[in-house]
Amino acid sequence: MKNVAIVAFLALQIGLPLSYYLSDTPYDERFAWRMFSPIRLIKCDVTLFDATGGGKRPLRDLAEMHVVWRNLMERGRLPVVDAFARQWCAEAPDRALTVDLTCGPPDGRLVGICRRGPGDRDRDGVPDGYADPFVCPGDDLAACFKAECGDRSAQACYTERCVVRLIPGDRDLCQGVR
Amino acid sequence: MWDRYWHGFGIHRLRLAALRVAVFGVLAYDLWINFITHAPRYGAGGVNATQFAWLDALAPIPTPGIVGAGWLLAGFLAARAALGIAVKASVVGAALIYVGIYTWNQADSYQHHYLICLLLIVLAAIPGDAWRAMAPAVAGDGPPADVSRTSGDARHWSLRMIYVSIAIMYVWTGIAKANAVWLSGDTLYQLTASPENRAMMQGISTALGLEGTQVYVLAAWAVMLGEIAAGLFFVWRRLWIIGLLVVPWFHVGVEVIGFEIELFSYYMIALDVILLLPRRIYEAADRGLDAVRAKLQRLAGPRAEAPGLRIALGLVAAGGAAMGAAWTPYVGAIGLTVAVALFSLAAFVRPGGLPLWRALGHLAVGALLATSALATDAPFDYYRLWAGDLKKRAASEPALMAEAIATYRAANRVTTGPARHFALGKLLLREGKTDEALSTFAEGIARHEAALAEAKTAVYREPTHAERRFDLAERHAALASRFKDLEGVMRQVGRGAEAAEAAKKRAAHFRDGTDALKEASALDRVNSRWGVIRRTLSSAQP
Numbered sequence: 001m002k003n004v005a006i007v008a009f010l011a012l013q014i015g016l017p018l019s020y021y022l023s024d025t026p027y028d029e030r031f032a033w034r035m036f037s038p039i040r041l042i043k044c045d046v047t048l049f050d051a052t053g054g055g056k057r058p059l060r061d062l063a064e065m066h067v068v069w070r071n072l073m074e075r076g077r078l079p080v081v082d083a084f085a086r087q088w089c090a091e092a093p094d095r096a097l098t099v100d101l102t103c104g105p106p107d108g109r110l111v112g113i114c115r116r117g118p119g120d121r122d123r124d125g126v127p128d129g130y131a132d133p134f135v136c137p138g139d140d141l142a143a144c145f146k147a148e149c150g151d152r153s154a155q156a157c158y159t160e161r162c163v164v165r166l167i168p169g170d171r172d173l174c175q176g177v178r
Numbered sequence: 179m180w181d182r183y184w185h186g187f188g189i190h191r192l193r194l195a196a197l198r199v200a201v202f203g204v205l206a207y208d209l210w211i212n213f214i215t216h217a218p219r220y221g222a223g224g225v226n227a228t229q230f231a232w233l234d235a236l237a238p239i240p241t242p243g244i245v246g247a248g249w250l251l252a253g254f255l256a257a258r259a260a261l262g263i264a265v266k267a268s269v270v271g272a273a274l275i276y277v278g279i280y281t282w283n284q285a286d287s288y289q290h291h292y293l294i295c296l297l298l299i300v301l302a303a304i305p306g307d308a309w310r311a312m313a314p315a316v317a318g319d320g321p322p323a324d325v326s327r328t329s330g331d332a333r334h335w336s337l338r339m340i341y342v343s344i345a346i347m348y349v350w351t352g353i354a355k356a357n358a359v360w361l362s363g364d365t366l367y368q369l370t371a372s373p374e375n376r377a378m379m380q381g382i383s384t385a386l387g388l389e390g391t392q393v394y395v396l397a398a399w400a401v402m403l404g405e406i407a408a409g410l411f412f413v414w415r416r417l418w419i420i421g422l423l424v425v426p427w428f429h430v431g432v433e434v435i436g437f438e439i440e441l442f443s444y445y446m447i448a449l450d451v452i453l454l455l456p457r458r459i460y461e462a463a464d465r466g467l468d469a470v471r472a473k474l475q476r477l478a479g480p481r482a483e484a485p486g487l488r489i490a491l492g493l494v495a496a497g498g499a500a501m502g503a504a505w506t507p508y509v510g511a512i513g514l515t516v517a518v519a520l521f522s523l524a525a526f527v528r529p530g531g532l533p534l535w536r537a538l539g540h541l542a543v544g545a546l547l548a549t550s551a552l553a554t555d556a557p558f559d560y561y562r563l564w565a566g567d568l569k570k571r572a573a574s575e576p577a578l579m580a581e582a583i584a585t586y587r588a589a590n591r592v593t594t595g596p597a598r599h600f601a602l603g604k605l606l607l608r609e610g611k612t613d614e615a616l617s618t619f620a621e622g623i624a625r626h627e628a629a630l631a632e633a634k635t636a637v638y639r640e641p642t643h644a645e646r647r648f649d650l651a652e653r654h655a656a657l658a659s660r661f662k663d664l665e666g667v668m669r670q671v672g673r674g675a676e677a678a679e680a681a682k683k684r685a686a687h688f689r690d691g692t693d694a695l696k697e698a699s700a701l702d703r704v705n706s707r708w709g710v711i712r713r714t715l716s717s718a719q720p
Binding site: 002003005006009010013014017029030031032033034035036037038041060061063064065066067068069072077079080082083084086087106107109110133134 | 180184185219222223224225226227229231234284285287289292296299300303335339342343346347350351353354355357358359360362363364365366367368369390391437439567570571573574
């Protein structure tokens with residue numbers, strides 16, 4: 001019995017972090033011992049919509065939600081989105097809720113186009129993120145940009161490489177939690 | 179091999195005692211000072227996400243009262259365990275509460291809370307006998323103190339599990355860093371963004387003859403490899419000494435760069451040092467403690483006890499400890515008081531040990547619990563954070579306005595320093611309670627001015643102390659900001675003369691704050707407080 005307890009506890013400690021690496025949800029780092037993870041530096045964009053009756057009106061609730069929950073949503077914590085949906089959808093039987101939840105990619109810190117977006121404030125023809133030595137150690141920023149984005153425009157490359165949608169925008173979250 | 183590794187493993191009893199004192203001492207502090215301030219976020223707005231999806235359908239919404247009282251009670255049990263009183267029951271109780279609340283809600287998502295959960299589960303599995311160490315009689319009903327040294331090591335698989343669990347954690351933290359983003363040094367560069375840290379890293383870079391961002395790449399690789407190696411150090415006893423020389427420095431480094439992860443570094447430094455110290459140190463300390471044990475034994479009174487004496491001491495202990503709990507100004511204090519009284523009485527049900535020591539220990543823990551609430555900012559933080567959330571939600575739920583006002587009042591009541599009078603005053607104005615709002619603003623200004631007077635005195639005493647100068651600048655900046663608010667309020671209620679007076683004071687504090695900040699910067703050019711104070715001043719600029 002003692003050995004069973006030992007093996008079970010070891011399996012828990014090995015299995016929980018392992019499940020993180022085997023899953024497709026890199027933004028939820030609980031139990032994975034990812035202290036100082038670059039994912040902690042990613043801030044997702046979250047907008048919740050009241051889609052009752054087919055419309056799409058932004059909810060004020062996100063701004064008024066406890067800052068802890070909002071922060072967790074902005075870190076891509078999907079169970080928190082579900083928890084909010086459970087509470088909000090339960091208030092009326094016919095409610096519909098959708099969410100626009102997009103995050104940067106886990107390796108986005110090292111991708112010039114993701115680091116500071118497609119903007120080119122210094123007008124050198126290359127998005128500003130490539131000026132960072134961690135992204136493009138040499139002097140040829142244009143070559144770094146081309147290597148990552150090819151012939152695509154900065155905006156198209158940004159949208160394709162740097163915007164990860166965690167939940168389909170048309171999914172009614174109330175359907176999943178009722 | 180398996181049996182010898184897990185079931186033949188033993189550690190010196192003094193090592194286990196040191197672990198008990200350190201882990202449960204820090205845990206009690208953590209629960210009473212840090213955790214309690216987070217209680218109001220539990221159940222806020224009726225939202226709750228448990229740690230496991232299957233639990234969501236079963237778990238009720240937590241409340242600040244239950245969570246807060248639970249943490250304070252867990253802290254009480256942890257402090258009692260640290261003192262060696264009813265250790266097994268206290269550890270199991272603290273583990274159940276801590277793990278239960280952690281599982282109930284994702285609101286506290288630092289990974290070290292998960293580590294403490296795992297550790298508490300392992301510590302709760304340690305048999306009661308193993309906990310009796312340097313003063314076993316004190317611990318409850320163990321053998322006389324003088325046999326501890328000859329009674330051998332504490333042996334149990336859970337003791338090995340402590341080492342293995344920490345090893346697994348270190349290896350996973352290393353694996354988590356074995357990726358291009360971490361190894362580029364960029365994450366470390368971001369984490370050390372303050373001027374002090376940048377200067378420190380530049381100094382290291384120069385000393386090592388490195389160029390550009392190489393120092394961050396080197397540090398990133400060193401941390402990753404060091405963490406994986408740390409796992410090895412913990413699972414193989416012969417490598418403990420190397421681990422002792424290497425591993426604690428990771429956590430010292432985290433504290434040096436000022437990364438805010440609550441008390442995690444302190445837990446880890448204590449665990450690393452206590453678990454990895456050479457056995458010889460504990461043996462030498464054990465010999466040196468013989469005299470202390472004998473003295474403790476005499477001071478703690480006779481072991482033999484009459485049932486009446488034990489019951490009387492139990493009632494005194496329970497009464498004293500409960501009084502400490504009743505003094506805490508938190509929601510749920512009544513439930514906490516009853517629970518503390520019951521847990522205290524339970525420690526006197528069985529005969530044995532030294533009841534006088536147990537009674538004194540309970541009184542001390544009760545006094546510490548009350549002190550944690552009465553002599554720190556924890557109650558203020560508890561109420562101000564709660565009130566802030568209520569105020570925000572009151573925008574769409576007017577029914578919450580009264581609760582927000584009551585909570586701000588509580589926040590202002592539990593501290594004598596600058597508090598949340600302006601936030602409260604603005605809510606009162608919104609409710610049409612103008613007179614009460616104005617007197618609340620006046621009280622707020624008075625508290626800030628008292629704090630400014632203290633800061634001036636401190637600068638007078640230590641004129642070359644940079645932090646004192648920054649304190650002074652901060653106080654002026656806060657007053658400039660408050661007078662700006664007051665100016666607006668006075669105009670809003672049609673009191674032009676008072677508004678003009680407030681504008682004058684705002685300008686004066688802005689000027690004095692700017693001067694004080696210059697003087698502080700002259701003493702310390704890379705202080706991270708500069709930016710915050712500068713921003714406060716800028717926002718209050720006339």
